[in-house]
Amino acid sequence: MFNKILIANRGEIAVRIARTLQPMGICAVAVYSDADRAAVHVGSSDEAYPLEGNSAADTYLRGDKIIDIAKRCGADAIHPGYGFLAENPTFAQACKDAGFVFIGPKPEVMRRTGNKVEAKRTLSAAGVPVVPGWSGGSNEPAARFANEAKRIGFPVLIKAAAGGGGKGMRVVEREAELIPSIEAARREAAAAFGDGQVFLEKYVARPRHVEFQIFGDEHGNVVHLFERECSLQRRHQKIIEEAPSPALTPELRQRMGEAALRVARAVGYTNAGTVEFLVDASSEFYFLEVNTRLQVEHPITEMTLQQDLVRTQVLVADGQRLPFSQEELRPRGHAIECRICAEDADRNFMPATGTIERYVPPMGPNVRVDSGVAEGSQVSVYYDSMLAKLICWGQTREEAIAQTIWALDRLVILGLKTNIAYLRSLLTDAAVLRGEMHTQYVAQRSASTIAGASGDSARVGDDVLMAAAVAMKDGAGRSGVAPRSGEKATRDSGPWRAASAWRNT
Amino acid sequence: MFNKILIANRGEIAVRIARTLQPMGICAVAVYSDADRAAVHVGSSDEAYPLEGNSAADTYLRGDKIIDIAKRCGADAIHPGYGFLAENPTFAQACKDAGFVFIGPKPEVMRRTGNKVEAKRTLSAAGVPVVPGWSGGSNEPAARFANEAKRIGFPVLIKAAAGGGGKGMRVVEREAELIPSIEAARREAAAAFGDGQVFLEKYVARPRHVEFQIFGDEHGNVVHLFERECSLQRRHQKIIEEAPSPALTPELRQRMGEAALRVARAVGYTNAGTVEFLVDASSEFYFLEVNTRLQVEHPITEMTLQQDLVRTQVLVADGQRLPFSQEELRPRGHAIECRICAEDADRNFMPATGTIERYVPPMGPNVRVDSGVAEGSQVSVYYDSMLAKLICWGQTREEAIAQTIWALDRLVILGLKTNIAYLRSLLTDAAVLRGEMHTQYVAQRSASTIAGASGDSARVGDDVLMAAAVAMKDGAGRSGVAPRSGEKATRDSGPWRAASAWRNT
Amino acid sequence: MWRVTLRSEPGAEPVEIELERTDAAHAEAFSARRGNEHLEIEVERTGPGSGWLRVRGRIVPFHAVRRGNVVEVWTPGQTHALEVVDRQARRARAGGETTATDRVTAPMPGTITKVNVSVGDTFAAHAPLIIMESMKMEMTLSAPHAGRIKELRCGVGELVPMGQILVKLAPLEETNAAS
């Protein structure tokens, strides 16, 4: 078994991975950019080394720096988390070549599935249903795209061949928008993945996004760990996920699970992965892509199965057999994840930056918070706007929703705008309560909501005014807030000092 | 369903009950003594009313005050938690008479099982194995006890007929100690339970304490929710509990489960209860007592079954059917609870009091902390010394132990002595790791440990010295700690101000 | 007695709240007045800016931080930014803000990835002038009206804070008049 694993990531996922490694007796090594020197993922690790620099391209995407640190600190293996280098086969190969175990699928599997165009061809041949589309080469002239888009029929979807997480993805409604959109998508894809290749796909109207967690070991065993419903998305990024999907009948679940296993076997999958499907209004499903990494939303699977997916990743990477068979995996209850992001729901979910002045996560049975921030954390422009994930479990979907609302109502984040109130409003939305979501639902709903999407439009009541008054009274008479990391506030310059509006009469 | 439930308790259990009620849409009403005005259980409630006074006898044991508050605030039901009035049939009857649902078994069932002497007679007749013993009336002359003790054979155990939690319980090794011990036990029992009756029992050497959770509804359904092993005790109080018991074979578990159901049926049990058994070295088991309440250690059952016992209590109290059948209850994995107490393990676990200056509970998947305190909480002499419960889950016993040690290592409590290091030392004890515990194990081990039981005897290393130096350096240059509730520290009197030992050279 | 004036959102009526101690034994039992309404409240503090109110038995936890004249307040399920109204400042601040159509500013902090125009260029309304990226999201900043570039204040690769002026614009009329 490994003695030391380098976690090539940041934020909540780096913290979460360390939490699994440490009780296993494995030393968790963090890496950090200059901006992340005081970040929670550093303080949660056993060892930490600087990457120097700030942009992702200079730090968490620099495989060479990371492998160099792994060598110097004597790590046995590297866990890439999600994003950054997680689905980069060149990095996975470089780890292997340098003598480190890469905790994920083999580079050749990542290549086979990472290029979505190629993956669709292979899997269609293996009998997995796929969405109709067209893909040219890397430098296909834009005009060719226009012809193919007309053939497929508008609206079409432009997607990055190497992509994921909605980056480089665009819906094109009319022919006139096609060329500029392809250019923009190529630019985004090149910046995000180092590969500007894009392809076209038939745009399936109001589809659900349902994905299956898969796991394979090096002894030929492959299982699926059931599905996650991820239809609630904004800007093509998931914001609320749940397991099980309210849309799947036991029969459909069975068929999709089998399709997921067919995908896994067709590409010789090892370690953790996810097979994404679109499910249309008539419950037809289409293979979308394979994500060759741990997903952001893996905790909802963990909660319904009481399995630790990171632990399983480590065991499988160590060459061990999967610790469970398909028959032993029995989901129980219902889990919901909310992605807590620094963003302004009233301004098209624009990312917000700043200092987290107050952070109090909710605690309780069936409430899990995977957090990458703490009081005093700086949220910078350099990285993703997700601060934390709130994962709640209930015996039924209704209980899980009630538990999630309870927890959202008790999650305190002050200092910057967050989507907490927006998430809450989604969980009280009639269509969502009925389980009738699709991937465009958030966008359509925002457009039709008059008074701002944030959900914070509730009138300011007496409780709020009294609390503000009481807090200010305290502030005026007291010593100031606790100094926070990086903030060298002196005693007289604290945020509570200048309470000049108060008069002692 | 209920709209408003009064929680007639304090500390972690009051907080934990509120956390279940709130997502159910039920208003959680707290009550509080003067000392608890700023306590966490008040801040976690939806409504709170003062009991006025400080001692338990003046506050949380005053059924009349509590019923009066329930009337004034319009509660539908009263949840007693554990301890205080939880097993008091007079209070349960008074609730009923005043028109409130008492969330627990019926008063007549509490009476039937609450008197241990009577319960033993009834259940022995019903074919449940019991420990040999003798019980006189309330005012039996002490000399009579001496004769009976000789008949049973020393050592004997003196127990309070109305008791629980080790209060009033004494082991008597020699005849000479018998009379003073009976007097002391009667005094303690009278003070704690308002009933001085005690009885004798054959002292079973090195027994395990294994208990079964039972649940009954008002429709005649009774189930058991498997066992908890509670053999690690100090001063007859459990400090570490686990589920399942490492001592039970599937066959023994089956037989004990059936015996627990026989007990439940014999007394017509409804709502949550626990049937306690002693298991001796040859795996014979004896009925010990029925606890007609939610146990402190109920969360380990919740984690292995993914069931919310408080929720189930509420549903059953509402007259609903049990939401699960015996066949549906399948425990998964292994859970361990550690009771975090303010006490000095080096001084015979003597309770410690003071202010909690720093409190940081560990967070992570499979880690649950049920806490009754926060930073700034005052731990007074008035109530129990338990501050919080740490409950960890793992796929196997080994994983659960590793997870618990990880969490104990990351639980920060400064300001008063706690048993954290002691709990850790128990979880690395060879006998405990082999699962070979009995109820005297902690006492025997303490006696045989030379350099203090606390486990904090580790030499002070460089890390600790550097951390102290760095913290003091900060303190000397900074504004002082955040003011805490109730503590009206001025800016210049903070604990970090008088760092006179530092010289700026 | 303590008094504070708060405004719940820009343009809303300012609300004055007075707190008066009511119980000699409890330092933080107040009678709170808002207009003609009185409310009895008790306060327990758990830290600076944090605690809970007890309002007729109801428990209202709160957390608050203040930055400048904004107090950000959390109560369960709600977060609000209230303006602290300083009477003197209120009187002094008479002049309005100009609705700036003469510039394009950064709507969020981020990196400039493309600049489509140079000083002197003319453009149609809604023309994409600048492309920037923040937290991996690309955003096109378009012209609010037809016009001409007067000044260019950013370059590709530059990291800009929120609100920074990126280009200054002249309306087409002005352009015509000047040329």
Next chain:
Amino acid sequence: MWRVTLRSEPGAEPVEIELERTDAAHAEAFSARRGNEHLEIEVERTGPGSGWLRVRGRIVPFHAVRRGNVVEVWTPGQTHALEVVDRQARRARAGGETTATDRVTAPMPGTITKVNVSVGDTFAAHAPLIIMESMKMEMTLSAPHAGRIKELRCGVGELVPMGQILVKLAPLEETNAAS
């Protein structure tokens, strides 16, 4: 340069630690000296008395609070109370403490539930003098030696703080000599 002297437990050798800044760019990068040993450390603060050290790559989280001349320090899995040694105080504090056999004090805060003796009573060694209760635990306070009650400073029902003198004792010899 900063300097502090700590003692890890009563009677232990005092340890002097010096911190010297090593990096102009990082306010909290130090060379720490303990005797002849040097250690390079970096500090990140997360709050007053809290943060982590980076010692040759290793991360050591810490929390500390100070009360009087005791600094209580948490690092993962360990909590220690260290004495902060003030040189002047060290020199001044020459006189020893008396090992008090002339009294019985409350070993913990609690309520007196029984007083078995009155002033003037004589008792044997290990005789139960006082019974008290704290957090529902009963505790018998016994005589450290045979003797006579000189003074009784508590009564049944009284709540006493830790360390309070409950009875003052005279040894039996003294009793004999006096009577």
